[in-house]
Amino acid sequence: MVIAMGFEGSANKLGIGIIKDGEVLSNPRRTFITPPGTGFLPAETAQHHQSKILDLTEEALKTAGITPSDVDVLCYTKGPGMAPPLMSVAVVARTLAQLWKKPIIGVNHCIGHIEMGRAVTGAKNPTVLYVSGGNTQVIAYSQQRYRIFGETIDIAVGNCLDRFARVLRLSNDPSPGFNIEQLAKQGVKYLAIPYTVKGMDVSFSGILSYIEEKADGLISSGQYTPADLCFSLQETIFAMLVEITERAMAHCGSNEVLLVGGVGCNIRLQEMMGQMAKERGALLHATDDRYCIDNGAMIAQAGLCEFNSGVTTKLDDTFITQRFRTDEVHVGWRS
Structure with missing residues (x-):
């Protein structure tokens, strides 16, 4: 032992x-x-x-x-x-x-x-989406390396969410991303924002700049609520992540996907990834905040x-x- x-x-x-x-x-x-x-x-x-x-x-x-x-x-x-x-x-x-x-x-x-994700969920050889405040990568194992199939070319997805939480002055307790997730559940009106997938890579800095610049005006005019903007941001960036993950799964012939990293706790991301996996006849593996x-x-x-x-x-x-x-x-x- x-x-x-x-x-x-x-x-x-x-x-x-x-x-x-x-x-x-x-x-x-x-x-x-x-x-x-x-x-x-x-x-x-x-x-x-x-x-x-x-x-x-x-x-x-x-x-x-x-x-x-x-x-x-x-x-x-x-x-x-x-x-x-x-x-x-x-x-x-x-x-x-x-x-x-x-x-x-x-x-x-x-x-x-x-490795913690594999140990906790029992995933054997999954395509991995690693999403956190500092990293965003789609990963698959091959020949004793974890190969990166796609990643962010600028800021990480968690950093994008955290910085928008600062614009809305949301609490950092327990985390800004968690508070955006809770507010997004109340959103009903979708704001069309840039969708930036470049091959197997994603970009979040332009999306963040776009919604940062518009947030005050949209909220003060009553066109959108803070909840609407959180909902719109989540739906867009999570759709981008699901797209590149599915493409990696298709390339690898994978029937498992594993979500890891702090943003992987997000229930909406798990729902979207789970729907994609179901349509492919694949399994989604995810863990809680522990x-x-x-x-x-x-x-x-x-x-x-x-x-x-x-x-x-x-x-x-x-x-x-x-x-x-x-x-x-x-x-x-x-x-």
């Missing part, structure tokens, strides 16, 4: 998870929440993580009912992400690895999402996969990589 402890802190979520051969023993998380209309800055986010990480480590061990001596391997998020938060967490993981005399593994954040949103267990799970395949990270190589591509990782644990 191998026990892995994972440390995640690539953005505003700090999570520490403990996994025992695929079973989640504990997975506490803390979120850095800023005032409405604002985002989170790297330095402030790092300070949040630094102030919470030791208490969270104790909580994770206590909830799991284990001691440091029971842990077989420590895993941390190497990237991608924001540098100061990543470094804050990596330093703690590196220090504990030396204090506890444990091997350490630097994990790709995106691979963490995928595992969709950034968490430590997903880093432990991916690290456990690497550890069981004989991989560890040399102490001298336990740095961070802000731009760490999904397809850079050798997936030696899959045949």
Whole structure:
């Protein structure tokens, strides 16, 4: 029985998870929440993580009912992400690895999402849509790599939603994307906005600029409500994501689709993706916010996969990589 402890802190979520051969023993998380209309800055986010990480480590061990001596391997998020938060967490993981005399593994954040999704849902070989605040990618596995079939060419879908939430001054508690999702349920009137699919890639910056510029005038004139605009934005960008995912599934001959990343919790996106999958005779796999949103267990799970395949990270190589591509990782644990 191998026990892995994972440390995640690539953005505003700090999570520490403990996994025992695929079973989640504990997975506490803390979120850095800023005032409405604002985002989170790297330095402030790092300070949040630094102030919470030791208490969270104790909580994770206590909830799991284990001691440091029971842990077989420590895993941390190497990237991608924001540098100061990543470094804050990596330093703690590196220090504990030396204090506890444990091997350490630097994990790709995106691979963490995928492996956690596969473990929780039982998906075998799905086409993956990875959607979050920092990433938007359509991914499929081939020859020991997770290959990127399509992605955003500018900002991520979650970033688009978050920034529009700032325009409407929606609360960041529990997250701006969640509050847009709830408001969109009340929307009834659709605003035609740009639909930007370029081959297998998508673009969200122009869509965001378009709706940002029009929002105040449309709302103040009474033509559209904030709920209408949230509804219109969601319907458009989710349709774009479903289109490129279906195209990747057709190319791969895939009969499974897996939604991962923070935006993957969105029920409307799950409905739209589920309808597409049903029409193709395929299965949709999705998880709830325990595992969709950034968490430590997903880093432990991916690290456990690497550890069981004989991989560890040399102490001298336990740095961070802000731009760490999904397809850079050798997936030696899959045949």
